[in-house]
Amino acid sequence: MDKYKVLKVFVDVHTKETYRVNQEITLTKERFEEVEKNLEVFGGGFLELIKTEKQTDKKSAKTPKKKG
Template sequence: MEKIKILKAFTDIRTKQLYRVGQEVEVAEERVKEIEDNLEAFGGGYFEVLDDTKSKADETKPKKTAKKKG
């Protein structure tokens, strides 16, 4: 899943869902490409893929716990 931020309002032609400016939604990677290709005919720039590599790394990294001395 990819997280995208909506920059211009649009309606998804497959799901008929309205996406509004400022919304952040998770979409399957294949759908991101499909939506992007469809909107390219209208000038593109409707959304941006958010960089969530940091959050994914945090999820897989084990948490460190502080040990008390004494």
């Protein structure tokens, strides 16, 4: 699941919940696509994917020593 930022106020047709500007919501990719498709008639652009940094490995980030 991904997090999205609400750019325009809208009401979810399934849950009847009103989403406000700058609210962060979590949706599956499929649900996001459904919402965007349903809101196209109102100009689209209601949600923006929030970029999240993937957690890095907890291994040491040391550079390898040169041999020789």
